[in-house]
Amino acid sequence: MLPLLHHLGVVAFGSVRPTATRIARTALGGAIAAVFGLTAYVALLLALGFYLTGLVGPVVSALLVAALTAACGLLVLVIVQSMNRRTERRMEARRRAAKARLPDPVMLQLLADMTGMLKGRSILTVIAVAAAAYGLAKSQGVGLDDDRTP
Structure with missing residues (x-):
């Protein structure tokens, strides 16, 4: 497992040293x-x-x-x-x-009040989060499809 992490680190951060050296040479x-x-x-x-x-x-x-x-x-x-x-x-x-692109002010206020609800009852919190997510999605235009076929 350790060699895998080592190889992942080299892949992810392998270019850090050459980049720093290049920046130092460019500055000089x-x-x-x-x-x-x-x-x-x-x-x-x-x-x-x-x-x-x-x-x-x-x-x-x-x-x-x-x-x-x-x-x-x-x-x-x-x-x-x-x-x-x-x-x-x-x-x-x-x-x-x-x-x-921000949602309307009412939705922003609901989202701001959400932290206070998280400390309270869990069922009420789940309902409030679901309602806020639904309202936010609707205010962004999700689900508005005019060419639906019945």
């Missing part, structure tokens, strides 16, 4: 790539600053590079905000759809 690779990317970004800004210094002077060059960087930052913020609003609208639509 991403961190190294981020350092190289930031280094390239700083070098690009310095090169742009040195080029503009020859054309318009050091002060104006620094102001232009700062304005360009600030504009890029604001663009990223606007994009992220629009993505967040779109995600929030999708979540709200899902919430409304889930709320529309």
